Amino acid sequence: MSRFCCIALVLGAALPACVMKLTRLKNDPVDFVRSVKPVLEANCLECHQDRYEFAGLNLETKEQAMKGGRSGPVIVPGAPHQSRLYKVLLLGHDNPVAMPPTPERLDRENEQTLHDWILQGAQWPEGVRLAPPQD
Ligand code: HEC
Numbered sequence: 001m002s003r004f005c006c007i008a009l010v011l012g013a014a015l016p017a018c019v020m021k022l023t024r025l026k027n028d029p030v031d032f033v034r035s036v037k038p039v040l041e042a043n044c045l046e047c048h049q050d051r052y053e054f055a056g057l058n059l060e061t062k063e064q065a066m067k068g069g070r071s072g073p074v075i076v077p078g079a080p081h082q083s084r085l086y087k088v089l090l091l092g093h094d095n096p097v098a099m100p101p102t103p104e105r106l107d108r109e110n111e112q113t114l115h116d117w118i119l120q121g122a123q124w125p126e127g128v129r130l131a132p133p134q135d
Contacts, residue, residue: 030117032124039110043100045132060131062124080118089114 030036040059046052048059057069065085068074074084081087089111091098100106106114117123 029120030113032117033128035113036117037128037130039106039113041130042133043106043110045130047101049130049132051132061129062126065124075118075122077122078119080115083118086111086114086118 044059047054048057050058050060055069055071057074058064066073066075068084071084076082088097088099089106093103093105098105105111
């Protein structure tokens with residue numbers, strides 16, 4: 001009996017979290033122009049663009065971004081944890097490939113936005129071009 005209770009408790013706690021997450025993803029698709037573009041422009045375009053193409057990676061257009069960098073594609077639609085563009089955000093700053101290469105990581109919320117965008121298929125509307133921050 002007590003073991004049953006234990007299992008029921010664990011399931012009871014885990015299920016709602018699961019359902020909530022799915023509901024949020026389903027009802028709240030990430031809008032590239034509104035949510036992803038500003039994060040990439042503010043944090044990444046400075047070094048990954050036509051003039052400064054660090055590591056061969058240019059994020060100005062969809063075609064360039066999907067082509068990836070010197071190690072190949074960095075976005076695997078549907079699979080954030082196989083996407084270098086997302087994985088480099090999670091590296092500790094003792095790692096030279098942690099991005100952005102400043103001591104501060106992206107905000108959790110922005111990391112999550114990039115994660116969900118890739119998970120949902122990395123939609124990038126035709127013709128939308130990213131621009132480096134103006135200085
Ligand atoms: C200040 C410049 C700078 C900024 C800002 C920057 N990067 Fe980088 N990025 C680099 C450099 C330099 C490398 C090469 C690092 C190395 O291998 O030593 C690199 C490498 C990468 C790579 C690996 C590419 C490959 O094919 O090996 C990815 C992915 C990447 N950056 C993504 C990002 C993302 C995403 C952001 C924004 C969150 C970002 N970068 C911001 C300079 C920058």
